[in-house]
Amino acid sequence: MTARASNKRPRRKRAEFQAEPNELGVVLSDLRKAKGFSLREVEEATDKAVSNAYLSQLENGRIQKPSPNVLHSLATVYAVPYETLMEKAGYLLPSDGQEGEPRRRLAAFAIDDLTAEEEEELLKYLAFLRTRKPST
Secondary structure (H helix, E strand, O other), X not given: OOOOHHHOOOOOOOOOOOOOOOXXXXXXXXXXXXXXXXXXXXXXXXXXXXXXXXXXXXXXXXXXXXXXXXXXXXXXXXXXXXXXXXXXOOOOOXXXXXXXXXXXXXXXXXXXXXXXXXXXXXXXXXXXXXXXXXXX
């Protein structure tokens, strides 16, 4: 009895990770770099509530829906509004300034009419500036 190739089912490939991480992952990565933290330093700053491996998976988009507790720990370490990280993770809808409260931004220096893309670019630029060594 010969094994026929047609009897074998073709192996299904695992769903490959897309090259572009989700918005939350990009924001978390940008915030960490802007603060000048390594993954391990964030783990220590959260009292190991967020492991460096877990944070790496979040930043790379492999985990897209972290628990609110994880987001709270990260918001505290990065000194950003918890609600903003919840929104980026899809838990809350963006605030459009209703109820008399302006939308809180990730970047403290943000201008009210910045787009999400502009805000992301500002965070990346801030991370870049902080990596440069001051000339002596």
